[in-house]
Amino acid sequence: MKLRMLSSVVAFCVVSWAGAAAAVEARGPIWDDVNAKVTHTTYYYCNSANGFHGSLDIGNGTCSVWNMRGMLVGSFFWNVVSGYSNCLGTPQTPPNYAYVNGGSGYRFFQYHHNHNASSASKTCDRCALGLVGATGQAYGAHTHAQHNQNSTILTAWYSGYVTCGSKSSGNHIMGRPAM
Numbered sequence: 091m092k093l094r095m096l097s098s099v100v101a102f103c104v105v106s107w108a109g110a111a112a113a114v115e116a117r118g119p120i121w122d123d124v125n126a127k128v129t130h131t132t133y134y135y136c137n138s139a140n141g142f143h144g145s146l147d148i149g150n151g152t153c154s155v156w157n158m159r160g161m162l163v164g165s166f167f168w169n170v171v172s173g174y175s176n177c178l179g180t181p182q183t184p185p186n187y188a189y190v191n192g193g194s195g196y197r198f199f200q201y202h203h204n205h206n207a208s209s210a211s212k213t214c215d216r217c218a219l220g221l222v223g224a225t226g227q228a229y230g231a232h233t234h235a236q237h238n239q240n241s242t243i244l245t246a247w248y249s250g251y252v253t254c255g256s257k258s259s260g261n262h263i264m265g266r267p268a269m
């Protein structure tokens with residue numbers, strides 16, 4: 091009985107310990123397209139306070155052609171919620187999305203992909219999670235990259251790395267979210 095309790099405690103500690111939060115490099119989700127760029131940052135319309143958005147939108151004007159890859163450099167467990175496809179230019183719900191849980195309440199999200207054979211939860215380093223799409227509240231195919239801590243949207247993770255219109259292929263550093 092004592093041994094069994096001990097093993098349960100050890101297992102709990104391993105599962106719940108996510109380590110101290112540290113900055114992780116994030117790169118563009120559309121690896122090999124030189125035309126991929128940042129279309130929105132803090133506000134929906136770049137350089138004007140017309141609705142808080144808080145996150146990076148990254149697109150290339152095409153839908154379901156390119157893989158949406160995990161942006162975090164390193165091996166992470168990606169939770170993938172997926173099942174739909176949408177290339178229409180009008181918002182439709184529900185969205186597909188993928189996220190990584192970090193320590194200290196940090197969570198990194200990528201939204202809007204279209205479902206394909208890659209769309210399953212897995213541990214990997216910048217692997218394909220689906221196709222760049224428009225599921226959810228999206229007016230066109232793109233990836234919405236959002237960093238939260240305890241449900242609060244953080245924007246400092248991309249400050250100093252990207253601006254509206256900047257290039258965002260997999261060669262470009264998008265920011266350094268804490269995880």
Ligand SMILES: [Zn+2]
Pocket residue numbers: 130143145146147233234235
């Ligand atoms: Zn967005």
